[in-house]
Amino acid sequence: MSVYDSLDSITEELHKCMKCGNCMAVCPIYKETRKEVGVARGKISLAEYILSGEAEMTKGMADRFSLCTTCMACNTNCPCGVRFDKIILAARAEAVRKKGLHPVKKIAFTALKMQRMFDFGMKAGSIFQGVALKNAPSRHSKLARMRVDVGIGKEKLFPMLSKKTLRSEFPEVVTIKNPKMRVGFFTGCMINYFYTDIGRAVIEVLTENNIEVVIPKFQACCGIPASVNGDVDSACSLAKRNLRAFERMGADALVVACSSGGTAWKHVYGELLENDHEFKALADKWAKKSYDISEFLIHQVPFKKEGLGRVRRKVTYHEPCHLNRGQGISKEPREILKSIPGVELIEMKEPGRCCGMAGSFSLVHPDLSVQISDRKTADIQTTNTDTVATGCPACRLQLQSGIENAGFDREVLHTVQILAESYRVGK
Amino acid sequence: MLAHEVLEDLVQVLGRENVLTEQEDLLTYAYDATAAMKHHKPDVVVAPLSTEQVADVVKIALRHHVPIYPRGSGTNLSGGTIPIEGGIVLSMLNLNKILEVDQDNLTATVQPGVIIQALNDEAAKYGLLYPPDPGTVTTATMGGSVSECSGGLRGLKYGVTKHYIMGLQMVLANGEVIRWGGKTVKNVTGYDLVALFTGAEGTLGIITEIIVKLIPAPEARKSILAVFDDIDKAGRAIAAIIRNKVIPATLEILDNATIQTVENFVHAGLPMDAEAVLLCEVDGYKEVVEREAVLVERILKEEGAVQVKIAKDDKERDLLWLARRSALPALAQKRPTTVLEDATVPRSKIPDMLKAIRRIATKYNLQIATFGHAGDGNLHPTILTDERELEEMKRVHMAVDEIFETAIALGGTLSGEHGIGIAKMKYLGLEFGEAGVAALRRIKEAMDPNYVLNPLKMVRRD
Numbered sequence A: 001m002s003v004y005d006s007l008d009s010i011t012e013e014l015h016k017c018m019k020c021g022n023c024m025a026v027c028p029i030y031k032e033t034r035k036e037v038g039v040a041r042g043k044i045s046l047a048e049y050i051l052s053g054e055a056e057m058t059k060g061m062a063d064r065f066s067l068c069t070t071c072m073a074c075n076t077n078c079p080c081g082v083r084f085d086k087i088i089l090a091a092r093a094e095a096v097r098k099k100g101l102h103p104v105k106k107i108a109f110t111a112l113k114m115q116r117m118f119d120f121g122m123k124a125g126s127i128f129q130g131v132a133l134k135n136a137p138s139r140h141s142k143l144a145r146m147r148v149d150v151g152i153g154k155e156k157l158f159p160m161l162s163k164k165t166l167r168s169e170f171p172e173v174v175t176i177k178n179p180k181m182r183v184g185f186f187t188g189c190m191i192n193y194f195y196t197d198i199g200r201a202v203i204e205v206l207t208e209n210n211i212e213v214v215i216p217k218f219q220a221c222c223g224i225p226a227s228v229n230g231d232v233d234s235a236c237s238l239a240k241r242n243l244r245a246f247e248r249m250g251a252d253a254l255v256v257a258c259s260s261g262g263t264a265w266k267h268v269y270g271e272l273l274e275n276d277h278e279f280k281a282l283a284d285k286w287a288k289k290s291y292d293i294s295e296f297l298i299h300q301v302p303f304k305k306e307g308l309g310r311v312r313r314k315v316t317y318h319e320p321c322h323l324n325r326g327q328g329i330s331k332e333p334r335e336i337l338k339s340i341p342g343v344e345l346i347e348m349k350e351p352g353r354c355c356g357m358a359g360s361f362s363l364v365h366p367d368l369s370v371q372i373s374d375r376k377t378a379d380i381q382t383t384n385t386d387t388v389a390t391g392c393p394a395c396r397l398q399l400q401s402g403i404e405n406a407g408f409d410r411e412v413l414h415t416v417q418i419l420a421e422s423y424r425v426g427k
Numbered sequence B: 001m002l003a004h005e006v007l008e009d010l011v012q013v014l015g016r017e018n019v020l021t022e023q024e025d026l027l028t029y030a031y032d033a034t035a036a037m038k039h040h041k042p043d044v045v046v047a048p049l050s051t052e053q054v055a056d057v058v059k060i061a062l063r064h065h066v067p068i069y070p071r072g073s074g075t076n077l078s079g080g081t082i083p084i085e086g087g088i089v090l091s092m093l094n095l096n097k098i099l100e101v102d103q104d105n106l107t108a109t110v111q112p113g114v115i116i117q118a119l120n121d122e123a124a125k126y127g128l129l130y131p132p133d134p135g136t137v138t139t140a141t142m143g144g145s146v147s148e149c150s151g152g153l154r155g156l157k158y159g160v161t162k163h164y165i166m167g168l169q170m171v172l173a174n175g176e177v178i179r180w181g182g183k184t185v186k187n188v189t190g191y192d193l194v195a196l197f198t199g200a201e202g203t204l205g206i207i208t209e210i211i212v213k214l215i216p217a218p219e220a221r222k223s224i225l226a227v228f229d230d231i232d233k234a235g236r237a238i239a240a241i242i243r244n245k246v247i248p249a250t251l252e253i254l255d256n257a258t259i260q261t262v263e264n265f266v267h268a269g270l271p272m273d274a275e276a277v278l279l280c281e282v283d284g285y286k287e288v289v290e291r292e293a294v295l296v297e298r299i300l301k302e303e304g305a306v307q308v309k310i311a312k313d314d315k316e317r318d319l320l321w322l323a324r325r326s327a328l329p330a331l332a333q334k335r336p337t338t339v340l341e342d343a344t345v346p347r348s349k350i351p352d353m354l355k356a357i358r359r360i361a362t363k364y365n366l367q368i369a370t371f372g373h374a375g376d377g378n379l380h381p382t383i384l385t386d387e388r389e390l391e392e393m394k395r396v397h398m399a400v401d402e403i404f405e406t407a408i409a410l411g412g413t414l415s416g417e418h419g420i421g422i423a424k425m426k427y428l429g430l431e432f433g434e435a436g437v438a439a440l441r442r443i444k445e446a447m448d449p450n451y452v453l454n455p456l457k458m459v460r461r462d
């Protein structure tokens, strides 16, 4: 029984919790709200009351379970090894079964699922953007600010939709002469629609390393925004679509450059499709050969060091929660950065602290998201750097937005972009 | 249920956002860190922003005869924050400012919602230290730890919370605000209410400001591990160290059951067959630390340790203390329910206590692992169980009773640092006798005649 099927699946997980409160020390939400319901211990107790029949899954309960960035910091700090990430998924799936999806999220997910509509939105994008968003002056990336508050606050900056999607910019197979490997690239939505520069960097670095890149046109959203918010049906259909897309094209390995994509391919698809023999086997097969780009470049290739040009940057690295705690990838991006001539890596205080983006969390709890982001921004500001590297486009957006709002100057990039830059300079 | 006027009055004073009334929020204040304890939902949770607001809340509660349950981080292990009669949970977490670090007087002034580690981080900027360090330094509040008089690993040399509390501002049960003590080292004006309120578990008044003593942070430290094949030898070694006039900052013991669990958990290189290990840390000036470490090493060998190791560097040191800090977490993962006691005996009785605990474990057929602050005589017999197994829980309760009886018989006390709360109230007679319990009650009633503050905790109401 997977966490997506029923709340009973987490009974033992709940029993492991001894209510010591150690999770309070690290929870970004609790730090801001100082309310017990913000921390893992509080939500665990609510799940227990529901299971014991002492309380019901009300709309209010569902709201409380939405108070979590799923940053997994509590997992790491828990002396009893409680997997809170599983508990929150199960609780949210139960909430959707009983109470339906939160209205804001409903809009977001249906759009994600209906890719055609999204693609259409892209074409109409420039018009839409003109009406709803206004350009925010930024030296580094195209960010926009909401003109009107549609319930998610006007503080948040959005990236402008890119003129062309990444997947329409490239052929389905980026061929090179005598490739040593054929790798599938799962782009994910943010890289396909907004941060195409990250996608280009991935392709550039892979081909530079003599690897053929396959970018199946038929791939879709990773499904994580749906699965973490309890919309299991949507998540399952997205998982299947992606598995089919990559299976049809075939590849020796699959790489991603966003932390949700990695989580999806490595962990979530297998769990979502547990009851579907055919797809479960496919999910397991691809899980074994899915890699985050930095992990892939360090452990699988290893990427070539000759030809790296000098890049003058003072860089601090922000750890995406689902890359660091979720996939145990933390040394690899730093190793890449340190191998680039001219790059000086300067650590910030608590690089592993959540930036508060957490996908749709920032839509449903805009104020909290900004508060959490402000701490991160302050930590970045105190480092003597000019660049922030990270491993996830969603973090990149949140960090850049926080920095712009605070009114100082740092360029936020994906690690692989700095590597691509170095190869370019080296030519 | 609470009368509607109570809520209206509270909202008027505190504003909507600091008054929680929805079920989903209230349910999360029904428990604390105490194992196997029945939970109770409060009627309302309030989180004041100032001493004046605290005083107003107390006055409202008094007017409407509603109990108040003060709460810091809810990490206590004696049921101290459980709102057993419903009423108001008073969360102190919004009063979370460090008001001052005074380098000339070596004091800090903090609000009660400050987390202990936050104070230490601030003090460290000045090369100063606030020594009390319960296992929950990164989560527990100053108000909660003053109210429990928390101990920790450094008790042997540096003492416990009460040795660092110099002054308090408190709201009394009648809503009046008083200050007692201050920044002076000497102060004999009146009864020592600062001492009385420290460890009062929120039953006498609400602490709203705390002046603590800070000390210069020690310059150097060294950790030593000693392995014993016999509990008695370990006990004699503890006494011998102190007799030789070395006062280590920390002197901890792990018994065989704990060693096995911890070693499987962190692989720190503890020998699985050892009957006991002692972990010792000396700190102070570099030269003194060097001398004392060698001396401790010699004493441990003389007392029959089969192996003695001084940590060579920070890495080795950290591994040793990781092993110690992992004791509770590692044990807690073995069974769903972890009943952690803190019965305390004079240092010299540690071997007797350890043996008694082992006998009790066999008698009631329970898994009990023991570790703790050997230098303070403060042991943590830890019963690994499952609160869903009702028959086993009966045996757990009998074993706990017998542990307490043994501790008292050895000249010890019910609780070294976790407090009485609900959990140990019924045992007070064992230690004080009926006259003692009555004296305790008269103090409670002098300060809080209407039992508004944390009722049914520590003091029985007849």
Ligand SMILES: Cc1cc2nc3c(=O)[nH]c(=O)nc-3n(C[C@H](O)[C@H](O)[C@H](O)COP(=O)(O)OP(=O)(O)OC[C@H]3O[C@@H](n4cnc5c(N)ncnc54)[C@H](O)[C@@H]3O)c2cc1C
Pocket (backbone or CB within 6 Å): A019, A020, A021, B032, B033, B069, B070, B071, B072, B073, B074, B075, B076, B077, B080, B081, B092, B112, B133, B134, B135, B136, B139, B140, B141, B142, B143, B144, B145, B146, B147, B148, B149, B150, B151, B152, B153, B201, B202, B203, B205, B206, B207, B208, B328, B417, B418, B454
């Ligand atoms: C894993 C673990 C390890 C622990 N290790 C240790 C240890 O090594 N040593 C040790 O001594 N303890 C230890 N404890 C116990 C606990 O952490 C301490 O007692 C802690 O200091 C309580 O702080 P708190 O903020 O959580 O207080 P709470 O639990 O919130 O409150 C404790 C008591 O203080 C009262 N109170 C809180 N704030 C105020 C206030 N402002 N005014 C008046 N009354 C107030 C409450 O009513 C309650 O009675 C441990 C607990 C756990 C879970």
Ligand code: SF4
Pocket (backbone or CB within 6 Å): A016, A017, A018, A019, A020, A021, A022, A023, A024, A040, A041, A044, A074, A077, A078, A079, A080, A081, A082, A084
């Ligand atoms: S740290 Fe783990 S065991 Fe402790 S309260 Fe949080 S989830 Fe429960």
Ligand code: SF4
Pocket (backbone or CB within 6 Å): A026, A027, A028, A029, A030, A038, A039, A040, A067, A068, A069, A070, A071, A072, A073, A074, A075, A084
């Ligand atoms: S996952 Fe992160 S935000 Fe959610 S409860 Fe745990 S620490 Fe808090």
